Structures are given as C-alpha cells and as structure tokens.
Amino acid sequence: MSSSEYDVFLSFRGMDTRTTFTDHLYHSLKRVATVFRDSEGLERGKEMSELFGVIERSEIFIPIFSGNYADSKWCLQEIERIVKVAVEGERRRLILPVFYRTEPTHVRHQTGPFEAPFRKHEEDDKVEEETVKKWREALSIAAGFSGYERKNASYLMDSSRMLHIFKEDITITNTGEGTCMLQRILQNNSVLIVLDDVDQVEQVEALD
Template sequence: MATPNLPSSLEHRSDDQWVYDIFLSFRGEDTRKSFVDHLYSALVRARIKTFRDDDALRRGENISTEILNAIRGSRISIVVFSQGYASSKRCLEELAEIVRCKNTKRHTFFPVFYHVSPTDVRKQTGTFAESFARHEERFQKDMMRVKRWRAALTEAANCSGWDLETVNGYYTIFLIKII
C-alpha cells in the first residue's frame, strides 16, 4: 500500500472556509488511550488545528450536529480503523459523512488501519462481519442505512492509507511521516 502524503502546507487555508485542519474519527474504546492520544498530541504540537471528540460532547442515539459540523468544517479527515470500529453506529455515521464530504466537497480523507487488515475493512470480514451481522439484525427496517455504511467502508478502504500492522504497532514511524 502506498503511503499517502498530507498536503504540504496546512497553513495555506482560508480560515473562513475551514474550522479545522483535521477531523479524527476513531473508536475510543480501541484507540483513545493509545494511538489516537499520541497522534492528536503530535498534530497539536505541529500547530495543526485538529478536532477530536471528547467526553464533553453530548452523547445521544444519533450522531450529534456538533460532530457533523466538525466533519463538514474540516479540510482533512483521518479515520483510524480498529477491531471495534464497525461495531459503533456513531463511527459508521461519521465515516458515511466523511465519504460524502470527500465526494462532494474539497475534503481529503486518509485511512489508518490500526491492527486491522485493509481487506477486512473493504470486504467487511473478521470483526467487521460480526459487527454488520448485529447491525443487520438491529436495523432490519432500515437496511439502506446499513448499505450506506457498507459502501462507505468499502470506499474508504480503497483509499491510499497507512497500514499500521506492518510496523507492528510502533506508530512513531507513522507520526514522523504525517508531521
């Protein structure tokens, strides 16, 4: 998998167009206290304005307006796919919006495969298959939602990204490349 490069100059943006340089999408239980905290800290140290949800944001059944606005107001999204990413309805809703923005706006998207195979994400196998079996049971009356999530995962996994399996969890290499 080719290593993508972030745009060389995040500072060349119109502040009235972009609220954030980067929106981070991740499943907190899997990566918040490890990879994502390190990534977020590195981005902040590099003075890259980054949105990361935290416990202060309102939690609810539907993805919050705050999150949707943060995605729409970000120039770039980095999605950290982990073992449990697809089990979260909220993560899947974020991803669907990120893919929509990628396809309709000047929004750049980079996937990070954190201890998951890009193939498992693309084909929804492994833990992704298990999660979708539960989603299909839960959303029997709203299968269009599940299909939208599946399509977003497939499209996202087809994008050039970083596969952190290849560095055996040693993500400092990733941080150096991104910064």
C-alpha cells in the same frame, strides 16, 4: 493553515485507541495543526448533527479503523458523512485511513472483525436496510484510499519526509488538492506519527 476551522478530523473507536494510539497521534499533530477529536471538541450528549457540522468544517480526515470500529453506530454515521463531504462535496478533501490491528480488506469488504457487527446491524429492527448499505459503501470507499497499516512499523520523521510519503498517497488517490494543504500545515515543522503497537506514553517519549 487552511481556512477551515479544523485541519484534521480524527475518527476512531474510543474503547480501542482513545488513550493509546489516537492520543499519541492527536498530540503529535497538534504541534502543527488544529485537530478535532470528539472527546474534547464535542460535549457529551450533543446531537450527531453538530458533529456533522464539525466534519463540514474540517479539511483532512483520518479514520482509525480498529477491531471494534464497526460496533459503533456513531463511528459508522461519522465515516458515512466523512465520505460524503470528502468525495461527493463541492471540493474534494483528503482521507488518510489508518488500519490499526486490522486489514484494509476487512474494512473494504466488511470481513474479519467487521463481519459480525454488520450482521448485528442488519438484524437490528431499529436500523434501516438502506442505512446499513450506506455504511458498507462508506467503509469500502474510505478503505480504498491509500493509507497506513500497523505493520508499517513506527515513523519518526521530519516534515519533508512526511510530505514525500503523503504526496505519494495523494497521487495514488488523485487528490492533488490535498498536497498544497499538507504543505501549508507541515511546512517547517516536525511531526511524530506512530503507526505501531505503542501503548505507553513512555514508548513515544523514548523516540524523541
């Protein structure tokens, strides 16, 4: 395992995926890694600064971009800090975006379901123009990493096949450092990753 407190940090919009996709992904990854999701790692009412600290202590970031992601200022602050840590920090870390019922171009250019929320943020007197600009830039950068789309269907794979796919992504994004870490995390383990329209636990159990 890595020396960080968390191997994987999940960023997601609770109302979209907390009890479905994100929950399935979380429990699958927990088989082989330490995984953070704010529902259990951060008590309600804590300051955003504490969440930033968790991000600093994480190695791999999986933002799950869903239709209502950009509605949440919390999520946008989260992705801004993730990009800052992963891309601009002293050492590069890995971002693996998942596009859940949305398209990479929607996230990258803030169109589709991301367009209206940003108009709302720009019209909000409590949100500074520079802040909205940083949110846009963070989304564009994160969506530029090679990731996974819902249309890729479902994957039930052993660690070697999973590593092969991850290595292809890492090569594309020039984040070779992540390869060694993923090898350490996934070596000799099996992981289930569901990237499809799966909303019932029974559907996942049927794949085992």
